[in-house]
Amino acid sequence: MIALHQPALLLLLLPALGALWLWRLPGRYLTPLRVLVYGLAILALAEPHLMRRRGGGTLVVAADRSASLPAGSAARQESLIRAVQSHRRADDRVGVVTFAARAAIEHPPQASAFGGFAAGHDLDASNLAEALQAALALIPAQRAGRILLLTDGRYTGADPRGAAGAAAARGIAIDYRLLARGTAGDLAIERIEAPQELRPGEALLATAWIDSPADQTITYALRRGAVIVAQGSRPVPRGLTPLVFRDRPADHPGVVHGYLLTVSGDGGNDPVVENNRARFLVSTAGDKPLLCVPASDASHLPGLLASGGREVRVCAPHELDGRLESLAGYAGLVIENTRADQIGPAVLQTVAAWVRHAGAGLLMTGGHNAFGVGGYYRSALEPVLPVSMELRREHRKFAMSIVVALDRSGSMAMTVPGGRTKMDLANLGTVEILHLLGDQDEMGVIAVDSQAHVVLPRMPADAMRGQENRILGIQSMGGGIFVYEALKAAA
Template sequence: MVMLQQPAWLLMCVPVLVMCWFWRTSSRVETAIRAILLCLLLFVLAGPRFERDARAGSLIVVADRSTSMPTEVQSRLEETLQILEEDRPHDARLGLVSFGTTAMTEGFSESGPPVIAGVLNPNGSNLEGGLQRALSLIPPDQGGRVLVISDGRWTGRDPQKAAADAAARGIAIDFRELSRGERDPVAVVSVDAPREVAPGEGFVISAWVRADVAQKVVVTLMRDGLVMARGDHSLRSGANRLAFRDLASEPGTHGYVLLIEGDGPDGIPENNRAEFILGVRGPKPVLHLGSSDDSMLPETLRRGNLALVHRDAGQMSWNLTELSRYSAVVLENVPASDIGERGLEILAAWVRESGGGLLVSGGENSFGPGGYYRSPLDPLLPVSMELRREHRKESLCIVIALDRSGSMGAAVSGHHTKMDLANLASAEVLHLLSSLDEYGHIVVDSEAHVVINRRPATQKAAMRGRILSVESAGGGIFVYEALSHAARMILSSQASSRHIILFADAADAEQPGEYRRLLAQLGKADITVSVVGLGNDQDVDAPLLSEIAQLGGGRVYFTQNPKALPRIFAQETFVVARSAFIKEPTSGKFTPGMTVLGPREWSAAPRLNGYNLTYARDEANLAWLTADDHRAPLLATWHAGTGRVAAFTGEAAGTFSGDLLDWSDYGHFWATVTRWCAGAGTRLPDNSVFTQELDRGVLRMRLHLDPLRDRDPFDVQPTVSLLRTQADRTPSSEELRLVWESPDVLQAELTLEGRETVLPTLHFGQDLHWQMAPVRLPYSPEAAPSDGTRGRVTLERLASFGAGRERLNLGGYWRDVPLVRKYVDLRPWFCLAALLLILGLVAERRTGLLAGRLQRSRLVRTVPTSPSMEESSPSSRTSGDQTVEAGKATPVRRKTDDDAGQRESGGLGAALSQARDQADKRIGK
């Protein structure tokens, strides 16, 4: 059946034919060809197509690959796809969509069944997302079916909306149920506790625990890692309610853990432990981190009416629950290694995304010498820490001996290997050096290989290219080979400071040889050696590396995170250069930038005995500058994201504090700077209330406005920035815009993943923000206890929206897939016919072949027989324009164009004359 998509174009055929009638050419053939050609073009514009039932439609398999599925789900899924592929009709489409926390398209069958190759986060069951993606793969004007392979347990958005969308399109949803079926004798079903309470307020924590049989269990409740309650409980079969009372302590947030321990084996132990977070309203304290309690700064801040908590940096557990208890963090001369790479990442994200405050105080263990250069905190500081040539007083020679054994080829971060990160760390050292300095580079496996022979650090681009081109090789690192070759390279240098950095695997450092004798010789030549070990101080070769650093007069660094190598190598360069910390008495002066911190008149600035040499960033507020030639910042502040950051490059309380400790405004100064970093608190304006609710892994956040308000307490639509962290991931952030749910309520939703913690921050425009209490799921939704029927009920309900049903047998499944109405587009064929007509028209104009044949055909049919010819003698004949009879020629008069009578008679001569005239016109005579 032929159909037209735009039949209105055919109405133009009538005016086209009329136009061709009045616009006739000298040849009727040409006129006819033009008319047919124009009609063909109109037919092309009308969109002709041929409709037929040509092939089966689309079948999309939606596969659940979450943690709650049985372990053999992949093999079962591959078997199902193989059966469907074997029965697939020609040109039918078999597709695969997998879902966990998110949904993804695996592909369509071509030469075989779709391949299960995608990597998904299995800590969720986004069934709704899987169905929506499957529907998007079925063309809107075609039919199809969806086969769901799942246990029916879903998280996130309700899949019923997707089922309704499928029913509206006539697409049926079938299902095959697969469930784990493991024994779950005891499980925490839910924990009910307030999200936020006032200080000193009493509250009740209710937990619902399900047991499959009556049994005795041990119940433990912990707050912030401390046991609050522990005892035996007898559970009856079914649901059991456990209640606990607690009293809110200081403002901030507190993490609770409920643990149920049974006697027998448990197939799903994840749901025996539930975690939740409770917020306590009020001004949050400031966290002071230092290496010991000897500093007078914590007590000074307390006397300034600041709530303060002191912790040792090495004992801090870096997570959002911990950080959200405080309004600001003060780092007093704390090396970056005490915080760790993970802690630096979370601290930087908390300041930038959630509005936390940060105050960094200087000393020999802070800023550049403390390892903060190229750390996650570096971009947040209002001062930069590079080594500038104009401030260097001594030249430096550094030779790096780098492990390139086989273990360095392991991938650690994205497409990077350990070798790649070690190369980047070496390039960072080269970047910090000036043209006055020298650099050498050796890589070592079972023998040493010179990459860059010692030379001035001038042609850095070429040198960096050679450094980054190093690849790992086999074998282990021969320590003596590395040290001896580095020593030979550096001994002839005339630099003021000469230093060797040895990088080795702490579990694979071999053949130390006579390293003690070699290090003694280097010591006599004033050459120092430091060691960076990939691993920890408990590895088998860690004692050897530590001894090498001790005998070499340098330092030893251990890290299990290769991403920290560039920071550690840079830190060692700062220490060796000795120009990053100025150990000279220095006076300074305040600038008008001090008024940003508070409206107070300050006395003359005290004299310091030393400070970290840094440089102010472009947008930083400079409040205190040195009076020496460097004009370096002593106090600089700025906003980093939504947080406030201050950097004091002097030492707050220590050897290099100088007159600062005896300064009359010492307490006011530190209280003012710390208060500025901490911000104004978390109270929402105009009686607004922000609530958070968890349901099936979905966090619903609502901003409730005062119904009696005169106007909205914001000028632009509020947003919520979300800082998300998990134990094994780099912190990430995203922003959601609150939308109106009702005239007095704005809301936003977020699907949580597994064991992650989410810290929301409410934003009213650019400068107003409030940090809320963090939220986390009790445990991964995939571990939620099941009564054995909920999943099946869900699958049956989804199938009931259309004509779907359970598919236990896949034989003949394709017969139920709707046929696709296939349309064959005829426009290309009509265009081809039009092209042939155009070519024919050109040929006819040049040759006149069809017109000539048509004329001759007409003449043959119309020329009459002459009576004189019939009566003539048989011996007479005609030849050309003469009549020959009995040897006597009689001339015959030629017919001319003026002889109208003869033309009308239709004689042969008239026809020939007319043909001759047309030929003359064509050749232009």
């Protein structure tokens, strides 16, 4: 099939025909030659190209799951994904990647139906760059592919233009379906101006700027913890209006007070209610204690820290209060040889935000339960610490060689909660193992049923990273589970 990149340029045929009619040339052959030259020149300008069937393609849908999307977006995204799958050709493959603070592979490219969203996300971010990188990794190098973005266009983290450039270099088109909230009639708290710290006995003076889409009467309330500082209603004009609040909090040195301001309009149809609430923290000047999460009750670290003249408070990992207003009452956090899962991902996310935006201190000691081996690799704390959580080439004495044997018997086709199969989970786990390896390590992948099948022979990990789609494409094929055959092939 022949197609044109610039079909609109064919309209140049009209003035060309006019020129042929007005300025006729004598001779029998000059006019046909002139017609041929004009036609070929205009056709060349239209950039014709031949579209050939190259076999099936891969479409990866990257769905934004962040909180900035309108209500009901998840249902619309799942409906769009199923619509895409219903129109695919027999040899096409459709994959799904979801993203918020991090990207997750929900559905490796395959012919089977998408079972719905299952990955958990921190909804307060939208890492579009990581989502594009994950989608690119799912498209085989020698296979036609496209990426479909389902997003509102807002992103956090790295600039996605780098990943978009990598897609363009591979000839992979990026399409998008915009799922944005309407902003007409949006009442919002534009910003709050308040001091970060008060002297003991000093009163608080805070100004909130309210952006109103029209003249209306708004209702507001300012709370300090459970105490209502001010509430009421007042008319505001269209545009920005300041609301000034005064408070006299307790003047205990080092105490942090959390404030919550809420506003609402009189129309009741605000399209973005999330920006009708704002929190801010104000502390009273004075020394703040250190918070220490020791490795055990017998740890000597809290005593050593206290011997330096600093007040130290001790907290078990599972008792760590992850609220920002609670953490703000400390000068810093010390984590001693404690696994990441003992603290929890939600608390680690808040600690990272506290360190990054409030300038709090963070100290992590080494040990068998710390850093990469303790589960902090690719955690929320990794970007705020000045060390890498993975063992680099120059830090290792020996390289590692690992062969992963995956069961692909009939039972692996069983589904699990969330719509995935056991085989999908095994494939995703194998890819995560690959991500943990350094470039000097080696890895091989074997699928086993009644016999061992080498999916990828043992090779350097950096070479295997370009073939993740082959791992994700392993399917349950029936048969038994001959473990000995897998061990023999791996050896």
